[in-house]
Amino acid sequence: MKTDDLPRIQARGVTKIFAGVPALDNVDLTLHAGEVVGLLGENGAGKSTLIKVLAGVYIPEHAEITVRGDVVRFAQPIDALARGIATVHQHSSLANNLTVAQNLILGREPGLSWLPFWIRQKAILAKARAITERFGIDLPLTTLVDDLSVAQKQRVEIVRAAAEADTLIILDEPTAALNPHEVDELFELIATLKATGIPVLYVSHRLDEIPRICDRVEVLRDGKNVGGLNKEDSVPAKIIPLLVGRQLGNLFPDLPTVTEQVVFRAENVAGKLLRGVSMEIHAGEIVGLTGAIGAGQRDFARIVFGADPGTGRVELLGKVLPHGRPDLAVKAGVGYVSGDRKKDGLFPILPVWRNATVVKSEDLSTAGFILPARERKVGIELIKQFDVRTSSANKEIGDLSGGNQQKALLARWAAVTPKLLILDEPTLGVDVGARREIYDQIVALANTGMAVILVSADHAELQGMSHRVMVFTDGEVVAEMAGKDATEEAVLHARIRTDNAKAAS
Structure with a gap:
């Protein structure tokens, strides 16, 4: 040969x-x-x-x-x-x-x-x-x-x-x-x-x-x-x-019922790359944010959480949140799952159970001292509730699969029941089986009355998991559409129309 x-x-x-x-x-x-x-x-x-x-x-x-x-x-x-x-x-x-x-x-x-x-x-x-x-x-x-x-x-x-x-x-x-x-x-x-x-x-x-x-x-x-x-x-x-190893069926669960209560309101939020973004999100509502990389959707999420400096008015249940203070945002009821879990989310050498309890540690302390046995018990309960699959709760979370790491991060924020949960690319690098489990958990959290911001470049995810989708271009929201209508073609057309309009002007 x-x-x-x-x-x-x-x-x-x-x-x-x-x-x-x-x-x-x-x-x-x-x-x-x-x-x-x-x-x-x-x-x-x-x-x-x-x-x-x-x-x-x-x-x-x-x-x-x-x-x-x-x-x-x-x-x-x-x-x-x-x-x-x-x-x-x-x-x-x-x-x-x-x-x-x-x-x-x-x-x-x-x-x-x-x-x-x-x-x-x-x-x-x-x-x-x-x-x-x-x-x-x-x-x-x-x-x-x-x-x-x-x-x-x-x-x-x-x-x-x-x-x-x-x-x-x-x-x-x-x-x-x-x-x-x-x-x-x-x-x-x-x-x-x-x-x-x-x-x-x-x-x-x-x-x-x-x-x-x-x-x-x-x-x-x-x-x-x-x-x-x-x-x-x-x-x-x-x-x-x-x-x-089986037919998965529909990848996306039924979305929660949205109520009339406004949980989150933003007015003229601006930052280094962001220009005057405003929106409202109701209880139980999942709003998708999308656009090209650097279009502003991630910047908006980080400004709302206080991770990046910004201007404009951000309210949670009518209470104004200060800019640049993620600690106060968390206390007010904002949760944030970063799009880069390895850099901004995980403590890779800490055990799985401790990664799930780090935000709740203050609630588990007495006279300023954390009780390890109590914290570990709560952590184990959380990883069981969110079906984080690990050979041991003491295993370093950095050794888990991406899907199980992401479920542990969701468990972390569910433990403190935020009023607004920001999810930045929640299924990035996650296999299809774990995706459905994560989607189920997101819907379960929204069903409690939580408002959810979903930053995603996955058009199928946006369609299946969003009540509404907002399209960002050059730091601005240039289109808003129902989640079921947010096809790749529709989002791309919205961006092209904006680019053409700017070029013509």
Whole structure:
């Protein structure tokens, strides 16, 4: 058989065991040249473990891995990179203080250390330009990475990976922080990689993307292969039963009944990127906020919570909230689940039960002293109530899946029964099964009379979980529509109409 006809990479019988429990159980995976294969599975299904085996991070108990027909064994990541395997992780690993050109060839700089600085920089720029020209991709080579957008940083990482790897590029949740336009640009870049013959292993929780970009999919559940689907069958209706092992039914619960009581009112709220936003939210009402990244929806949420400075009037049940004081916002009854739970939400090395009680700690203290046994009992009750699945309540929350981390954060705020709950991308990086559980909890909280702000870029989520949706552009609300009408097309048209109107004026 010709080398070109062989799989670019093939893994057979991959088995990896942690503490006596198999994370991967006899898993197979094959990729050919120029192929995009979706790797799908709920959190805990084994995707991350398989990626790390292929990248040389984990040494499996058993595996037969071949690259272009040659049997290989990876003892460390540099071994996998030497055989042309590179991973682009969800969070950037670029050096922010270096230029794009310097990042593209980092570790492979021309051996010109004895030459003057300006000559070295010219050589670095020339080598980086050769890489971008090879793939027909334009990048701002002289710009500092710190000055790039999230999408631009990702393009740099992918191009750097493509320059180092011709066997396999692994993209881990590549669209998690991208808006629809940036997703389209990413798919164009992946198509370019396909045309050069580089196979791509595409890991994502966003099932609507899969038929757009993947040639086929492989699904893992409980560390095992449970099915493969070709491009035509790679649709959510056929993927979901494989992911969860059952028909999930309707992903979204029935929305709560909205009352006439106004819980939250904002008048002319403004900030660094925000201009004069006003709205009211009633008891039991879930209002979605959406727009392109940086359009203002997240800024509004953070100003309301007091995390960012702002101006204008913010009221909760008629009481004015001061700006820039999240402590007073919490005392008044505002809860906030950040869109970046690792940065702003979790205490990753603390146990699950303590993460669930940190906001309620003051209520659980006596004479200023927290009673650990009492706090732990309440924490365990909360994680049971919200079905946070963990082998032990004492386990560090950083070791849990994204869905269970998010349920613990919801439990944290439910413990203090806020009047307004702000949810920023509550299901980002959460598998489809855990999504329904989170949606059920959100609706249950709103049914108590709580008002909910839902910041989301997921149009299906906005339609299924919002009574109303407000569309932000350039720091302003430019459209308001019923949640069921907030399709991707409707939201995009609202933004385009505004952009065209501004251009005409």
